[in-house]
């Protein structure tokens with residue numbers, strides 16, 4: 001009998017990806033990271049002794065209820081699932097009910113492995129924080145030999161219930177990844193797709209919990225492999241594709257990025273790409289080539305308009321670059337969002353408000369992303385605060401407090417967690433930064449639907465606009481709801 005391995009994306013209100021990205025999620029988006037882990041395991045274990053299944057809770061009308069039914073039918077020997085440290089407690093009972101005889105392997109991407117093992121170590125047979133592909137494979141191989149503890153790269157619980165790490169997993173790089181398993185995960189049922197083309201970052205911003213912290217130096221996939229993936233995807237879905245490339249920094253190596261955009265343009269695929277850029281890497285010629293390569297929306301950071309704060313946080317950016325990039329993106333009709341942060345190391349209330357005023361009033365940016373800077377344990381920022389004795393700890397419980405009290409994520413039916421405390425500078429605390437965030441969130445500009453959303457799509461890429469209209473016609477209720485939320489925000 002073949003052993004069955006199920007790769008499960010739960011309906012858990014968040015997308016959780018191997019490069020450290022996690023954001024709220026309410027509609028189906030192709031789970032690229034998990035589908036890549038499936039492909040990796042399939043190519044290494046082979047199909048003689050194993051069968052591989054992909055399941056996404058977002059594709060079921062009745063969400064996790066549907067997942068429960070399907071898991072019972074498959075009756076897997078292993079369940080590999082990307083879970084979110086912020087929301088796992090909301091779906092925990094489903095996992096307890098579906099586990100059965102299966103070994104449960106959890107893939108997480110934020111710096112709370114000890115907390116997760118301490119909380120859920122009785123449920124999970126292994127928790128993996130980094131190197132999702134190689135560590136998942138080695139856990140399965142070790143489990144087949146009867147001893148998961150022999151696998152490196154895994155967080156486990158000892159007999160006394162104490163979390164421990166089995167040692168660094170085998171590193172692997174994005175250039176080695178196989179294409180995500182689009183067919184096993186029913187790629188044809190999605191309109192939006194996460195896709196990863198680069199990893200890591202050459203910068204070392206002290207607050208960054210992924211970037212260099214997760215994958216070290218910047219690396220890119222071969223352009224042919226990206227093209228092969230896009231073509232394969234198009235052959236499956238046969239309609240315009242909306243690609244969410246959430247690499248930390250797609251444009252870090254200009255020559256590579258320009259070659260990629262040119263190759264995408266030549267392939268003439270109907271697609272629209274959303275990605276992240278760094279303002280100091282782009283000029284007008286580059287933006288033209290981005291646009292020809294299908295980029296219709298970008299996000300990039302300023303974080304703070306105060307040069308001392310940027311320097312203290314090793315951001316290596318200045319507002320002139322951001323200013324120039326904003327003007328060019330407006331000129332070329334590319335939708336964009338600018339991220340700014342409240343409570344960066346060394347900042348204060350006035351500096352945070354000045355940053356907001358600069359972006360919104362002077363630069364007339366309508367889509368501004370706000371965020372309170374958090375000292376994750378793996379970051380240099382945390383170590384700086386520790387050294388100054390300005391923080392005691394930043395735990396999973398504190399992170400839950402931030403999710404439910406600061407961001408007020410709608411999936412929390414009641415506020416949870418424990419309020420954290422730390423100093424940000426001599427005249428600013430975390431509590432005051434939260435207050436500033438709340439104040440600025442009230443002042444955020446309302447978006448204009450036509451100018452910010454429809455017009456750039458129309459002029460940016462007509463075939464994508466056609467695809468967008470077709471999707472609206474297929475499920476009008478979903479899109480009308482989405483529009484209402486968009487305008488309200």
Ligand code: SF4
Pocket residue numbers: 201202203204205208209210211212248249278
């Ligand atoms: S530029 Fe800074 S914030 Fe962005 S990924 Fe790199 S290290 Fe992180």
